[in-house]
Amino acid sequence: MFGKVIGRRLIFSAFILLAVSLLVFGATLLLPGDAARAILGQQATPERIAALNEQLGLDMPAWQRYFSWLGGLFVGDFGTSSASGGPVADLLGERIGASFILMAVAAVISVPLGIGLGVYQALHRGKRRDQAMTGASLVLAAMPEFVIGIALIAIFATSVFQILPAVTLAPPGDPVWHRPEQLVLPTVTLVLVVTPYIVRMMRATMIEVLDSGYVEMARLKGVPEKRVILRHAVPHALGPVAQVIAIQLAWLAGGVVVVEFLFRYPGLGQALIDAVTYRDVQVVQAISMLVAAVYVVVNLLADVVGILTNPKLRSAA
Amino acid sequence: MSTTKTHTVRHDHANEPNEKIVLRVTDLAVVTNAGDEILHGVDFALSRGEILGLVGESGSGKTTAGLACMGHFREGLKFGSGSVSIWPRGDETAVEVVDLDEVAVRSLRGSRIAYIPQDPALSLNPAMRVGEQIREVLDIHGFGSSERERAERVAAVLVDVGLPGDRAYQKRWPHQLSGGQQQRIGIAMAFAMFPDVLILDEPTTGLDVSTQAVVLDTIRQMTVANNVAGLYITHDLAVIKDISDRVAVMLRGDLVEEGPVSAVLERPQHEYTKMLMAAVPDLAGRKTIGYGAASLEDVERESDASSEAGTKDGSKGAPTHILVSAGEASGAANSAKAEDRTSTSADASLLEVRDLELAYGKAQILNGINLALEPGECTMLLGESGSGKTTLSQCVAGLNDDYSGSVRLRGTELARSTRKRTNDQRVGIQYVFQSPFSSLNPRRSIGQSLSVPLEMSGEGTAATRKATVEEALDSVRLGRSFYHRRPGDLSGGERQRAAIARALVNAPSVMVCDEITSALDVSVQASIVALLRSLREERQLAMLFVTHNIALSRHIADNLAVLNKGTIVDYGPTSSVLENPSHEYTRSLIADVPKF
Numbered sequence: 001m002f003g004k005v006i007g008r009r010l011i012f013s014a015f016i017l018l019a020v021s022l023l024v025f026g027a028t029l030l031l032p033g034d035a036a037r038a039i040l041g042q043q044a045t046p047e048r049i050a051a052l053n054e055q056l057g058l059d060m061p062a063w064q065r066y067f068s069w070l071g072g073l074f075v076g077d078f079g080t081s082s083a084s085g086g087p088v089a090d091l092l093g094e095r096i097g098a099s100f101i102l103m104a105v106a107a108v109i110s111v112p113l114g115i116g117l118g119v120y121q122a123l124h125r126g127k128r129r130d131q132a133m134t135g136a137s138l139v140l141a142a143m144p145e146f147v148i149g150i151a152l153i154a155i156f157a158t159s160v161f162q163i164l165p166a167v168t169l170a171p172p173g174d175p176v177w178h179r180p181e182q183l184v185l186p187t188v189t190l191v192l193v194v195t196p197y198i199v200r201m202m203r204a205t206m207i208e209v210l211d212s213g214y215v216e217m218a219r220l221k222g223v224p225e226k227r228v229i230l231r232h233a234v235p236h237a238l239g240p241v242a243q244v245i246a247i248q249l250a251w252l253a254g255g256v257v258v259v260e261f262l263f264r265y266p267g268l269g270q271a272l273i274d275a276v277t278y279r280d281v282q283v284v285q286a287i288s289m290l291v292a293a294v295y296v297v298v299n300l301l302a303d304v305v306g307i308l309t310n311p312k313l314r315s316a317a
Numbered sequence: 318m319s320t321t322k323t324h325t326v327r328h329d330h331a332n333e334p335n336e337k338i339v340l341r342v343t344d345l346a347v348v349t350n351a352g353d354e355i356l357h358g359v360d361f362a363l364s365r366g367e368i369l370g371l372v373g374e375s376g377s378g379k380t381t382a383g384l385a386c387m388g389h390f391r392e393g394l395k396f397g398s399g400s401v402s403i404w405p406r407g408d409e410t411a412v413e414v415v416d417l418d419e420v421a422v423r424s425l426r427g428s429r430i431a432y433i434p435q436d437p438a439l440s441l442n443p444a445m446r447v448g449e450q451i452r453e454v455l456d457i458h459g460f461g462s463s464e465r466e467r468a469e470r471v472a473a474v475l476v477d478v479g480l481p482g483d484r485a486y487q488k489r490w491p492h493q494l495s496g497g498q499q500q501r502i503g504i505a506m507a508f509a510m511f512p513d514v515l516i517l518d519e520p521t522t523g524l525d526v527s528t529q530a531v532v533l534d535t536i537r538q539m540t541v542a543n544n545v546a547g548l549y550i551t552h553d554l555a556v557i558k559d560i561s562d563r564v565a566v567m568l569r570g571d572l573v574e575e576g577p578v579s580a581v582l583e584r585p586q587h588e589y590t591k592m593l594m595a596a597v598p599d600l601a602g603r604k605t606i607g608y609g610a611a612s613l614e615d616v617e618r619e620s621d622a623s624s625e626a627g628t629k630d631g632s633k634g635a636p637t638h639i640l641v642s643a644g645e646a647s648g649a650a651n652s653a654k655a656e657d658r659t660s661t662s663a664d665a666s667l668l669e670v671r672d673l674e675l676a677y678g679k680a681q682i683l684n685g686i687n688l689a690l691e692p693g694e695c696t697m698l699l700g701e702s703g704s705g706k707t708t709l710s711q712c713v714a715g716l717n718d719d720y721s722g723s724v725r726l727r728g729t730e731l732a733r734s735t736r737k738r739t740n741d742q743r744v745g746i747q748y749v750f751q752s753p754f755s756s757l758n759p760r761r762s763i764g765q766s767l768s769v770p771l772e773m774s775g776e777g778t779a780a781t782r783k784a785t786v787e788e789a790l791d792s793v794r795l796g797r798s799f800y801h802r803r804p805g806d807l808s809g810g811e812r813q814r815a816a817i818a819r820a821l822v823n824a825p826s827v828m829v830c831d832e833i834t835s836a837l838d839v840s841v842q843a844s845i846v847a848l849l850r851s852l853r854e855e856r857q858l859a860m861l862f863v864t865h866n867i868a869l870s871r872h873i874a875d876n877l878a879v880l881n882k883g884t885i886v887d888y889g890p891t892s893s894v895l896e897n898p899s900h901e902y903t904r905s906l907i908a909d910v911p912k913f
Contacts (some may be wrong), residue, residue: 211392213439221454221506222427222435225419235444252605311444311490 009303013296016273020292021073025066028281037263074291081275088286092271096290099260099267101177103252106190111245115197118241119234125207134203137196145255149189149262156185167264186263193255194248201244205237212236239309246302253294326586328576337364339393339404339546340430340514341388341411346397347381347390356570358399363514363546367634368537368579370521370557371550372593373567374838375809379550380750382567386548387430388414388422405429406513418903428458431507433536435519436500441491447502448487451475454509474505477542486893497528502537506537515540515547516781521556525865528551530909552838554597555868555910558582566590569754580824596843598868600895609739654782665728665861667692668827673712673722675705675883680710683720684883688861692732693853695860697874697891699867699906706863710829713861714748726827744774747820751832753812757819758806763790764800767819774823789818793848810841814848821852834869867906870895877905 040048053059060068072079121130140148157166163310168182177183209215210233218232219225257269264270268287275283307313340363347356356378359602363369373379381394386401402411403425414422414430426432432439435668437759448471453465454460478501480486491499500520507515518534522530537560540547549561557564558578565575565587585591668690675683682705690696700706711717713724715735724731726745732738747770750756757766767786771777777785787797793814804812813833820828830849834842850873852858862873870877870891877894879887879902886900896905 213434213436214442216391217432217434217440218442220384220389220426220432222423222425222455222457223453224423227457232442232445309444312492316500 005307006304007225009300013138016296017289017292021070022066022291024288024292025062025069028285029062064260069285069298078286079281081280084280088282091283092268092286092290093117093267095268095271097270098265099256102183102186102190102256102260102265102267103249105183105187106194107249109187110191110195110198110248113191114198115202115234115241117195117199119206119229119237121199121203122206122210123204130203137199140192141196141200145189145193146258146262148192148289149185149259152185152189152263156253168266171263182265186259188264189259189262190252190256193295194252195246197244198241202237202241205240206233209233209236233311239306242302242305242309246298249298250295253291325572326574326576326590328580328586329599330585332360332362332560332575335364337367338362339365340548341400341402342382342386343400343402345382345399345401347378348395348397350393350395354397355399355521356385357393359567359570361565361572361575363548365513365546366541366544367563368540368547368549368561370561371548372552372554372557372564374840376569378570379552380518380566383518383548383550384432384515385582386414386514387426387432388417389426404431405516408432409628418484420812424458427454427512428514430514430516431510431512433500433503433507433515433517433520435522437503438491438496440500441502444463446488447491447494448475448484448489450501451506453510454506458510461767462509467562470509474509477508477539478502478505479531480505494523495528497532500532504532504535504539508545510541511543512545513546517547517549519551522551522553526867526906527701527907530558533911537640546679549590554582554593554839561661566593572803592840596840598839598843598866598872600868600871600907614875634701642680665725666690667694668713668730668861669723669725669729670709670713671725673709673720674715675708675712675720677719682880682883684710685786686722686885688878688885688888690859691863692826692859694876695849695853695862695874696876696878697870698861698863698880698881699864699865699870699876700863703882704880706865706880707831709880710748710831710861712827712865713827714746715743717749741775744770744823745825746827746829747823747825749813749816749820749831749833750827752836753809753816753833754804754836756816757812760805762801762803763795763807763815763818766804767815767822769822770819776823785822786818789822790815792821792852793818808841809837810844813837813841813845815847817848817852821856824856825858827859827861829861831844832865835864835866849873859887870911879906 040052050059058065069079076089078092080086081088081091084091087306117133121133124130153166155161156164164184165179165182166185168186215228215233218228223232256265256267257272259265260267260269260272266288271283272287275287320660342359342361344360345356345357346354346358348354350505359369359378359382360367368620371379371382381391387395388401390396395497399415401414403414404411404832405425412425437440441447451471451474452467452485455470460470461467475482475486491502491666494502499629503520520536521532524532533556536547536549539545547561549557551557561578563576564578566573566581566587567889574581574585574590581590582594584595611755659822666689668688670686670688673683673686674681688696688698688711698706698709708717712720713737715731715733715738718733720733726742729742731742735743757763764783765787767789768782771782771785776782786799790797790799795811795814795818798806799811799815804815807815813836817828817833837845846869849860850861853860860873862869876889877887877891878885878910879894880902880903881899881900885906887894887898887903894903895907898907
């Protein structure tokens with residue numbers, strides 16, 4: 001039964017991705033400018049432009065191009081980058097790895113941190129430390145990621161201390177994780193952006209759960225406080241928080257653009273900015289689809305967590 | 318706040334120290350974090366094999382007292398003074414619960430003192446299998462010596478409470494059990510460790526009569542079989558009579574009377590106990606509940622005023638009497654109007670429901686319902702939760718338009734949805750909701766809320782609307798002074814009166830009352846029932862009174878319709894249905910009512 005629910009969600013997700021692919025393709029059609037002219041420059045002769053258009057397949061009708069692009073996606077062929085001339089997959093391979101490292105480290109730190117701090121605050125609600133932490137998380141949540149990033153650079157890389165690199169200076173071909181110190185500031189920025197939301201949501205749901213009858217009942221059964229929190233309270237608070245975490249993780253996929261730009265980090269975000277600048281339509285499409293896929297997958301995961309923590313959903317499905 | 322202790326009327330000396338006593342509460346005071354006293358020095362004792370019933374209205378401090386016995390104080394409350402002593406099985410010396418540290422208190426809870434909560438649906442962890450939740454108690458308190466012994470105990474205690482003890486049943490989730498089964502899981506959990514003391518906090522309030530009877534039976538048997546001392550907290554005197562040996566009556570944090578059930582209930586000494594007794598509806602209908610309801614509230618207020626002299630409560634009581642006559646005068650005028658109206662449509666019933674059916678997919682909710690209502694008549698629609706009684710009343714009021722069949726008002730068939738009904742038709746049928754706490758907008762004053770129906774029907778000017786609202790407030794015995802007050806300042810009973818006044822402002826001919834007394838205490842319920850009775854007489858108002866409480870039937874209804882799984886199984890004049898029930902279901906309902 002559980003598998004059936006997940007299966008249904010998977011099929012639904014596939015349809016969402018299909019719809020996204022239509023939107024992405026449609027949007028790139030509407031982009032002003034001409035790819036061939038962008039590549040060849042203003043002095044290009046009409047013959048050369050026509051030849052390049054034919055070479056890129058741009059002379060075919062739009063629907064035909066859509067289906068050949070879509071077909072390529074299924075076999076991992078993202079097309080050819082018009083800027084570099086090489087396959088998009090080769091161009092992005094390394095970038096995906098770099099961005100993934102950044103996101104994964106940020107997620108691995110911020111999710112447990114957010115849940116832990118939220119539980120801590122809920123247990124000490126109304127006290128001074130709870131109020132202080134609520135204030136701090138509000139301030140952080142209100143600040144855009146580039147402000148946090150610039151502030152961190154000012155404090156740790158330039159004006160105050162000079163202990164960490166402000167930008168990533170990895171030579172091409174050298175993976176970013178060979179110099180871990182370069183990862184610190186971008187990761188911390190992402191963690192500071194993502195964690196406050198998780199903390200606030202966890203605090204709110206945890207307070208609700210702590211007031212519930214079954215938590216009081218567990219205490220009146222003589223269950224030790226630690227077990228009351230971990231066994232009776234936290235699992236119930238996780239369901240709603242999983243949704244917030246999913247949105248935050250999905251945001252990471254798109255939000256890295258700004259942070260990567262700020263730290264000159266050679267990830268997907270940088271690639272996207274470059275691709276837009278050079279009218280590299282194939283790369284823009286590929287990255288958009290990747291980000292959409294991340295959104296769909298993390299939301300699917302959140303639904304799975306929601307179902308797992310709620311036996312009513314598990315057995316009613 | 319006053320700290321003077323009220324004298325408790327005691328019918329015997331069972332509270333004096335003796336060897337049967339397992340738990341003894343002496344001069345217990347509980348205060349809020351702000352320093353206000355909630356319990357003003359309460360004394361009672363629980364004896365082995367006996368159940369002490371603790372009765373009182375909501376807010377009187379019953380649950381606070383019960384939880385204090387376990388050394389537990391809810392958020393915002395703390396221990397004031399006094400003592401709670403417990404003699405655990407086999408021990409000569411008493412343990413002071415309130416002096417123990419956290420670890421020691423925890424080892425008592427669930428093993429020596431067990432708690433059975435009010436709402437099993439909320440108190441069982443929805444993400445833990447039921448067997449596991451019972452097992453947890455045994456694991457924590459180290460029952461027996463082996464895993465196997467504990468597993469056997471879980472199975473045995475499940476069988477004791479009348480549930481199957483097998484593995485498959487233990488693997489169920491709470492939501493897969495009915496309300497009665499959930500409560501029996503709660504009882505099994507409480508008895509798992511063979512406790513000495515049991516605190517039962519209204520364990521049957523959320524259950525319907527038939528289930529309540531089964532659960533009470535289980536509790537009774539288990540208490541006797543395990544020789545446990547029980548504290549049964551409830552506001553329902555009928556249940557007390559059914560289950561407990563002794564009873565203690567609580568009023569605003571004081572114990573006012575205590576003694577054996579028969580003595581206290583048959584010869585109540587304290588004013589408040591007498592009032593409570595007078596307010597309990599009886600199936601036989603021998604007494605008139607809510608007779609002189611105003612004076613009942615006054616006595617409460619007086620006792621309140623004496624303890625909190627100079628607070629605003631003292632002034633609240635006054636308008637009730639003065640304005641009754643004004644309300645009656647307007648009521649008489651209205652009833653004259655109503656008679657005019659009825660004379661125009663001679664033969665058709667005021668309200669007629671014919672062949673009403675409703676189904677959601679395959680689930681048939683209502684099945685061929687036929688009802689008729691004449692002016693000034695009250696029909697009680699009786700059913701358990703899930704019988705479709707609220708759905709039916711919503712169909713009548715036009716709040717649910719998924720039905721087939723017809724609803725006629727004075728012979729004219731009504732459109733299904735209120736939106737399509739004419740203004741006169743909408744005004745003709747008014748609805749009062751179950752919970753007065755959620756049916757009034759907390760941000761609007763009572764006057765504003767009550768003006769809305771008049772604004773909607775577009776009648777009169779602002780001045781006449783205000784006059785009409787004030788008149789309605791008078792006729793529900795609230796008084797004009799409530800016009801500018803907000804729901805938050807009102808008690809539950811006052812709010813429900815305001816909600817009734819809202820239904821009255823447009824002078825309806827039919828009022829649908831959906832469980833309007835279920836959320837209220839018995840004495841407040843009695844005063845509302847008295848109010849409805851006089852409104853019927855004054856205004857020739859027809860009423861559809863929806864409830865699950867069969868004991869109210871003779872006190873309010875001329876006709877009784879018993880709804881079971883969407884079908885009316887018994888329908889006729891109240892006395893004939895009660896005396897000669899034709900359907901098996903009605904008979905079992907009548908048999909399950911706690912006799913009083």
